Amino acid sequence: MDVTFMGAEHKLGGRLPWRRYRSVLAVLLLPSLLLIGVFSYYPAVRSLIGGFYQWNGFSSPTYAGISQFRQYLQAPTFGTEAKNIAILVGGSIAITLVSQFTAAEIVTHMPPRAAAIAKYVLVLPIVLPPLVLIDVWAYLLQPGSGLVDRILGALGLSQPTWYADPHLALVGILLVGFPWISNLGFLIFLGGLQNLPRDVLDAGRLDGLSAVRRVFAIDIPLLMPQFRIVVILSGIFAVQNFVPILLLTNGGPGTATLVPGLDMYQSAFANDQYGYGMAIGTLLFVAMLIFTLAVMRALRPRTT
Amino acid sequence: MFRRTHVRSVLTTGAALLAAAALAAGCSSSPASSGGSGNGAPVTIKAVLPPNTGPITAADNAGLKQLTSQYEAAHKNVTVQWLPNNTTGITQANAAMESQASGASAPDIVWEQYGPVTSGALPAGLLQNVKPYLEKPNPYVPGNSSWLSLFTSSTVPYMTSPNGDIDIILGSNVETGMFYSDAAFAKAGITSPPQTWADFITDLGKLKSAGITPFLFTTGAPCNPSWFERLATSSLLAGQVSQFDVNHAQVTNGLDVAVGIQKGIISMSNPHYAEAWKLLGQLASYSAGGQSSYDACSNPNTTTPPLSPQSMLVQGKVGILWGGSWWIPQLDSAGFTGKFGVFPEPPITSATSPLALGTSTLGVIGGPNGNGEWSITSQRADNTMTPAKTATVMNFMAWLFTPEHLGYWLKISGSGSYIPTETGAPTVNLPGLPSLVPTGAVPTVVDVVLDDVLSTAATNSGMRLVQEYVNGSLSYSAFASQWQSLLTSSAQAWATQNHVDLSKY
Numbered sequence: 001m002d003v004t005f006m007g008a009e010h011k012l013g014g015r016l017p018w019r020r021y022r023s024v025l026a027v028l029l030l031p032s033l034l035l036i037g038v039f040s041y042y043p044a045v046r047s048l049i050g051g052f053y054q055w056n057g058f059s060s061p062t063y064a065g066i067s068q069f070r071q072y073l074q075a076p077t078f079g080t081e082a083k084n085i086a087i088l089v090g091g092s093i094a095i096t097l098v099s100q101f102t103a104a105e106i107v108t109h110m111p112p113r114a115a116a117i118a119k120y121v122l123v124l125p126i127v128l129p130p131l132v133l134i135d136v137w138a139y140l141l142q143p144g145s146g147l148v149d150r151i152l153g154a155l156g157l158s159q160p161t162w163y164a165d166p167h168l169a170l171v172g173i174l175l176v177g178f179p180w181i182s183n184l185g186f187l188i189f190l191g192g193l194q195n196l197p198r199d200v201l202d203a204g205r206l207d208g209l210s211a212v213r214r215v216f217a218i219d220i221p222l223l224m225p226q227f228r229i230v231v232i233l234s235g236i237f238a239v240q241n242f243v244p245i246l247l248l249t250n251g252g253p254g255t256a257t258l259v260p261g262l263d264m265y266q267s268a269f270a271n272d273q274y275g276y277g278m279a280i281g282t283l284l285f286v287a288m289l290i291f292t293l294a295v296m297r298a299l300r301p302r303t304t
Numbered sequence: 305m306f307r308r309t310h311v312r313s314v315l316t317t318g319a320a321l322l323a324a325a326a327l328a329a330g331c332s333s334s335p336a337s338s339g340g341s342g343n344g345a346p347v348t349i350k351a352v353l354p355p356n357t358g359p360i361t362a363a364d365n366a367g368l369k370q371l372t373s374q375y376e377a378a379h380k381n382v383t384v385q386w387l388p389n390n391t392t393g394i395t396q397a398n399a400a401m402e403s404q405a406s407g408a409s410a411p412d413i414v415w416e417q418y419g420p421v422t423s424g425a426l427p428a429g430l431l432q433n434v435k436p437y438l439e440k441p442n443p444y445v446p447g448n449s450s451w452l453s454l455f456t457s458s459t460v461p462y463m464t465s466p467n468g469d470i471d472i473i474l475g476s477n478v479e480t481g482m483f484y485s486d487a488a489f490a491k492a493g494i495t496s497p498p499q500t501w502a503d504f505i506t507d508l509g510k511l512k513s514a515g516i517t518p519f520l521f522t523t524g525a526p527c528n529p530s531w532f533e534r535l536a537t538s539s540l541l542a543g544q545v546s547q548f549d550v551n552h553a554q555v556t557n558g559l560d561v562a563v564g565i566q567k568g569i570i571s572m573s574n575p576h577y578a579e580a581w582k583l584l585g586q587l588a589s590y591s592a593g594g595q596s597s598y599d600a601c602s603n604p605n606t607t608t609p610p611l612s613p614q615s616m617l618v619q620g621k622v623g624i625l626w627g628g629s630w631w632i633p634q635l636d637s638a639g640f641t642g643k644f645g646v647f648p649e650p651p652i653t654s655a656t657s658p659l660a661l662g663t664s665t666l667g668v669i670g671g672p673n674g675n676g677e678w679s680i681t682s683q684r685a686d687n688t689m690t691p692a693k694t695a696t697v698m699n700f701m702a703w704l705f706t707p708e709h710l711g712y713w714l715k716i717s718g719s720g721s722y723i724p725t726e727t728g729a730p731t732v733n734l735p736g737l738p739s740l741v742p743t744g745a746v747p748t749v750v751d752v753v754l755d756d757v758l759s760t761a762a763t764n765s766g767m768r769l770v771q772e773y774v775n776g777s778l779s780y781s782a783f784a785s786q787w788q789s790l791l792t793s794s795a796q797a798w799a800t801q802n803h804v805d806l807s808k809y
Contacts, residue, residue, distance in 0.1 A: 056801075057406045058427040058685070076786070077768075138608045143594035144621065161594035163609055166777050247608050253523070253596035254772030269399045271761035272427065 044285075051279035056272040068279035072263075080255045081263055084170060085239060088259065089291075091174045092238035093231055096185050100230070101223075103181045104189035105215060119190070125182035134244050137176045138163075163249045166256035173257055176244045185230040192226040193219065228299040232292050239288055260284050347696050349384045351413035354675040355397065356603050357717060360386035367713030368704070375703050382696060389415050393525055393601070395760050398426065405430055405685035412686055412697050416679040418672065420756040421472045422465045424558035424802045431679045432689070433469035437698040444706045454707060458746070459725040461554040462672050473701060475676015476714050476722035479629045479740035480531055480669045481646040488516050488623035489645075497647035501583075502655035508590040511623040519624045521591040521774055524599035524610025526763060528626050529770045530754035531600075531649075531669045532587070536580030537570075537750040539652045542663040544569050544576060545748045550809060555671075555749040558798050561757050563809040565795040570752055572788040579659045581773075581783065583652070588774040592622055596771045600627050604634050614638065629670070632736050633719035646736045667742030668749050674722035675714060676704075753790065759801070762794035 016024065051068060055061035072078060107118050140147045141162040149159040162172045177183075196219065204218050220227070242261035245251060251258035251266070260280055268277030357364040360372070365386070372384045391397040394417045404410040410430075420426050435452075442451040452460060455474075463470045482504070484497070489507075492514040498504040511518035522528045538545075548564030551557050556564075564570035572578050588595075599610035606612055614631065616622045618640050626649075635644055649669065653662040680697055683689045689697075703709065711729030714722045720732030723741065751757045753766040769786055772778040778786070799806045 056427050057402050058430060076789075135607055142611070143597050145615075161597065164594040164597040164775070166772070166775065249596070249609065250524075252768060252771050253775050254768045254777055256777075258768075266764060267761070269403065270395055271759070271764060272399070272402060273761060 047278045047281050048285075050275055051282045053275045054273075055275040057268075057274045058272075061275065064275060068276045069283060071276065072280050072283060077255050077258055077263065081258050081260050084255075084257060085259045085261075087170055088174065089235050089238045091170075093234045095174065095180050096183065096230060096234040097227070099180045100183060100185040101189050101227075103186055104193055105219065107190060108193040109211070122181050122186060126184075128182075130243065131247075134176060134247050137172075137244075138248055141172050141175070164253055166253050169249050169253065169256045173244055173248065176248075185234065188226050188230055189223065192223045196222055224299055224301050228295060231295050231299060235291055235295070236288055239284065260287075344381045347382050347693055349382065349413065349693075349697055349700055350387060350411040351384060351678070352387050352397075352411050352415045353389045354677075354717065355389045355391055355393075355415060357389070357675075359388045364717050367716035371704060371709055371713060375700055379699075382700065384700065387411055391415075394420060395526075395756060395763065398760070401681075401685075402427065402430070405681065408685065408687040410681045410685040412681060412689060412693070413678050413701070414681055416472050416677055417756075418462045418472055418474060418555070418677070419751065420760075421679060422462075422553075422555075422557055423751075423757045424466070424798065425756050425759050428802075429682055430685050431471040432682050432694060433471055434473065434680055434698060435468070435470040437695075437702075438470055438473075442702045442706060443699070444703050444709075451702060451705070454705070454726045454728075456725055456727055458554070459672050464553065466551045466553070466557055466559055472677060472679045473705065474672035474725050475678075475705070475710055476674030476718070476724050477672050477741075478670055478674040478722060479648075479667070479737070480626065481629070481648050481740045482624050483617060483627045483631055483635070483644055483646050484624045485617055485620060485622075486643050486645060487620060488514075492516060492623065497645065498650050500655055501650045501652040501660075504650045505586065505590075505656070508587075508624070512590060516623045517592045517621060518590040519587070519592070519626075520598060520613050520616060520622045521588055521595055521626070522598040522600045522610065522613055523595040523767070523771045523774050524597055525601060526754045526767055527599055527601040527628075529767060529774075530751075530763075531626065532584055533580070533752055533754045534669050534749055535649050535665050536583055536652065537577065537752055538668045538747055539661065539663045539665050540576045540580050540657075540659060541569070541750050542661050542747055544574075545750060548809075549748060554746070556751050556757070558757055558802065559804060561752050562795040562798050562804065562806055564752075565791050566806040566809065570791060572784040572791075576659050578784065579657050581787065582780065583656070584770075585773065585780055588776075591774065592616070593775070595774050600625070604638065617644065628721075629723075629734075629737055629740055630674075630718055630721040632734055633721055646740065648740050663747050664744070665747070666740075666744075667746040670740065670742075671749070672725050675717050676710065676722075676725075753794065758794040758798045762790060762797075765790055765794075 050061075052064060052066070053061035054064045054068070103122060107115050107122070110118060141149075143149060143161040143164060144153075144159055146162075148162075153159050160168050163169050200218055200222070201214075204214050209217060239259075239261060242259055242265065245257050245259060245262050246265070249257045251262050261284065264277045264280035264284065266277075267273040267280060353360060353365060353368070359365070360369050368386070372386070376382055376384060389397065391400065394415075397415055398420060401410050401414050414431075416431070421431065438452040439450050441448045442454060445451075445454060448454055455463075459474055459477075463472050463474055465471055482497075488511060489495075492507070492510040494507050494510055498507050508518040521532075545556070548567055548569050549556060549560050550563050551560050561570060568574060570577055572581070597609045597611060598613040598616075600613060602610050602612040604612040604614050613622070613625050614627070614635060615638075617625050618635070618638050627646075632646070635641070648666050651662055651665050652660040654660050678701065680694060680701075681689055704713070705726065707724070707726040707729040710724050710726050711731060714724055715730065715732055720734040721737065723737075724731060753762050754770070756763050766787075769778065769783060769790065773780075773783040795806070798804075
């Protein structure tokens, strides 16, 4: 591949003078840079600045200093939101790691033909639009008439009200996507497991390691880079993905499922407090940056 | 400046439409003056349809579509582009509209409700004052002195802002009531609908004793909570409303409420006001669980929460639900015809509380919040809205708001459940509806928090507190403390946003 790549570069460079070749590359790159700048970096930078202004989305903004940042940190709902998002991030990471890593381990050690079929079956649901998934769970956990409550009722058990029960609503949110396998993390783990060094695995086999012991002694330590990326992505996704909460509970009942992302969205787009929403967004960005750095440090590969 | 034309009076809807078509044809052959109809530069009017009615081609909008086609045929330069309205409520609709307005690209005609428009909750300068157009005759109605004179006298105060401007046109009324299952009442031995709030609570107890879940107070959206707030505060504060009703209108607005809070009348330390929320606690004790998964205003076909509670009544899972007049055709189409009844919210009398005044609350919750509530955006919110285009838009609105046309398209849109706001508009005699419509004077309506009066943020925060109070997560004392904080902070925020010095009152 390197030879082909080098060959292609040489061929192009051979036709065009180097300086002109670089200009062509720059021109080709420009549209992408412009689009990313306009649609990704500008809103982010605008949001960082906007947090310092009070703005209802229509009238002229007025400078507010750090008052909106302080207002959010002192808001009566801040503690609840922090607790809820911690539960969701922790829960999401735990179920992602357990379910997707376990599925990848099983598929890796299945007979090749069965593994190929299992891989397709487990990956295919990724194409399901998230809104459909949310709608399905809205039906499954409908109070009284949903499938889960009907089954519980048929078994003579009590029928929870799920999304309307302050003690169960977060659980209901975490249940969306059960069994949580069909996701990018599964593919990352699968790729990692399939590329583990053969000699290490063979050595383990010769030493008589059981399957469970191999997972903990060889697979997990060698897959630490994969674990790191999956933990970071799962954490960020859990913070960003407030859509199921918006559609299923709207943060309720009360504040039982209220999270910073939803508060940010509602402050800006429902309450006309765009500046306040941007302040929440900035604080979320800082929190996620700290989370990412902490995970990077905690799960860094260790060589002895 | 509208062009005057003449239409023959007609007796039936069909004849009215034929005459209207003839009139529209006449318009095209005789161009209007600055009203913007007739010949001229091409104009495209972007208008938002009533909520949850689907696209303009949907059956609900057949009447509007037909009238629009006739208008376009008569005004060759005008095209009306109807935009579907899939929002779940006015809060969401306004959020979307304000986002568009910030880029000066809001639609020309937007769906609104009088609450946020006249209360001061919306940013100033978003909507146009259309009073100058309403004070002139409607060009499509022969012999009227002013378009405003076509509206019933009770409607105009709802359209009027505290400064006298009219930023919204209201097309129809809806009413609310308690819908009950005949079978549930029969099983509980209830032979007639309750006449007082005390009777109502007694009947809920009878239903419970008969093994029936008595009631479901839905808190998934503000409908039931805001209705309760109106009912209870309008009744219990009836003797004190004059002390903070600065605006002297039918419905309290942001200024009235902020003054009431400033004076400590709208306060949890005022026994009359606090009593309203104690009554909610009593009512909630009879409610089925899962309240926040349901909303009385949800479309019956909705599959994601908040769901419509109607199926619970139809399936016999609950005895009474609090719904709106638009439920009558919906329950009929669900095959529940003849199996349900409806009664108006009973008055709160001294049998319930020594603080109650027994004020009739018929019509307090309902009002001109049916289909046909529209505002016209300003040029700042919609850069296409030049004065000339505004004139054209208002000419089109005048066409839709002749009494005959209004009655015609409302009859199709709401299956008869919407009561036109204009005198002489054809109406439908829907069984059950007359009992919900007020026949006498309606007391001053006291709207406080849950109807976007002070701000949407206050409504959203208030809704969270009500959800927790109704599902039992918050005790009365905890609710009272947090509610009082909300009242105080929201009044201050309103005063700041609207540059009002509350100490003057």
